[in-house]
Amino acid sequence: MKKIKMIAALMTAVMALSMTGCPGPNNSGEPNTPQEPAVTVHVERTDWADDVKKAVNDFIDAYGKNSANYNPNSYVVSDFDNTCSIFDVEEQLAVYQLQVMAFEIAPNNLEAILKMDIGDYSEPRKGYAKDKQKHSYQDWIDDITTAYNYLYTRYGPFTAAGLDEQKQTTVQADPQWLEFATKMRAMYDLIFDNESAAVAYPWVLYWFSGMTETEVYNLARASHEKYKAVETSEVTWTSPESISSKVGQAEYTWTSGTQVSKNINEMFAAFQENGIKVWICSASATDPIRAAVDVWGLHDKITGVLAMTNVLENGEYRAQYDYKLGCAWFANPNGSWTKGDVPTKAQTQGAGKVTAVNNVLGRLYGCGPLAGFMDSTGDYDFCTVYDSLKLVICFNRATRKVTDGGGVIGEMAIYERDTLGYDLAKANAAGDTLYVLQGREENGLRTLRNSNKTMRYGKTSELLFHDYGEDPNQIQLQLQYMIDHKMTVKEALDKFAAKTAADAPENVLGFKYGFHSNYAGYHTVKADNEAFKK
Secondary structure (H helix, E strand, O other): OOOEEEOOHHHHHHHHOOOOOOOOOOOOOOOOOOOOOOEEEOOOOOOOOHHHHHHHHHHHHHHOOOOOOOOOOOEEEEOOOOOOEEOOHHHHHHHHHHHHOOOOOOHHHHHHHHOOOOOOOOOEEOOOEOOOOOEEHHHHHHHHHHHHHHHHHHHOOOOOOOOOHHHHHHHHOOHHHHHHHHHHHHHHHHHHHHOOHHHHHHHHHHHHOOOOHHHHHHHHHHHHHHHOOOOOEEEEEEOOOOOOOOOOOEEEEEEEOOEEOHHHHHHHHHHHHOOOEEEEEEEEEHHHHHHHHHHOOOHHHOOEEEEEOEEEEOOEEEEEEOOOOOEEEEEOOOOOEEEEEEEOOOOOOOHHHHHHHHHHHHHHHOOOOOEEEEOOHHHHOOOOOEOOOOEEEEEOOOOOOOOOHHHHHHHHHHHHHHOOOOOHHHHHHOOOOEEEEEOEEOOOOOEEOOOOOEEOOOOOOOEOOOOOOOOOOOOOHHHHHHHHOOOOHHHHHHHHHEOEOOOOOOOOOOOOEOOEOOOOOOOOEOOOOHHHOO
């Protein structure tokens, strides 16, 4: 049980001076008078980084229900994969789906599904062929569909429930299964590398074509239950040399194991106890995220989920992203779910997360989020553009370059703490969001660490920043530039978000940096944003 301690009103009054964002229930902008006893639940686990733990508890003191600043409409938004979870539950599900052969796709429909949204089928593209040669999407599709036809004829028909363990063993012993599984999984990354997240993220969801929401939920639940119980490892699939194909041998390595640490449960429970709503906004599919919420015991600690979704036709998914009717899901107190009726009208990744939050949560609560939780470039927008944001935790993967979104925020966390001298009160008083960096332990069954640094899988020393494949002299030049030029938070986040070529006149570092072609800008979404009007 969490320790409960009394919080004097005087401790929170200081923060009232810096409160901006959501107005109170009377819409006057005046702080609310707490009606409940001043009892506040905090996070207490010892495997939080010390500065992160302090920031979370300061945030609760400043904006929770016992604060003079409290607004009943307060909410926070969290990414899921590699934020709530250690490693990616959607990517793990893709492997599991191949292992159990859970498909509702007839062989004659597979090629059309694999071609959805992708570019020129005949253009040679680099990646995942063992001979390092370029091969077209059509070559990959031909190999995949040939293997699938063989497997379906011999072991099918396949269903959304997947094969039982005995049949899985039998099918996986057939070289054609390894041909199919390796190339199907590798093609997802091939598309991501050659297209964009906006193409790749929906494409892998098209594997659910023909399934119902419940069938996808149940499939994902089985995947989560299996892989949360295994220690981290890396697995390499190599398609058989003996099979004649257009691509030839392909090779794909994937990480086995996922986890949601007890820290996330503790933090979300503390928010709930302090009257702050928790929303998940994920670039994974809705049903797998709902299943993850339930498997890891988060259902009674969150309010709902915004995530990716395909078009439903007669109750079954089709290979088309749903921009019209893709809605939030609400987590009911009895453990069930209810689909909302306000569409996100966006892919819930990158800037689309901002659109989704505006369209659903902004209208629902009349304001932007008070805090955000993230790990990568795909979360940069929603964790920087709102002027309502008081706190952002970046979960440190230490696999993203410092010039990527997660790297920039990681640097900002160190810059704010060590150079600007920020804690939550000082950051908020200056009109800034406080950024903090949380390390994790990727080995074993995976958890967080009392450190800003991460122990990556298979490593024996922890990392603060990504350091492989980069010029060591470049790793901290971006951070040093912030320090040397005494940059404001806005100046740094705006400058280092913008894609900047190494030879661009405005380049200040001498190497390529930035990741965003159309960034809205730090704190540009204001409290009076039109999107928040109901």
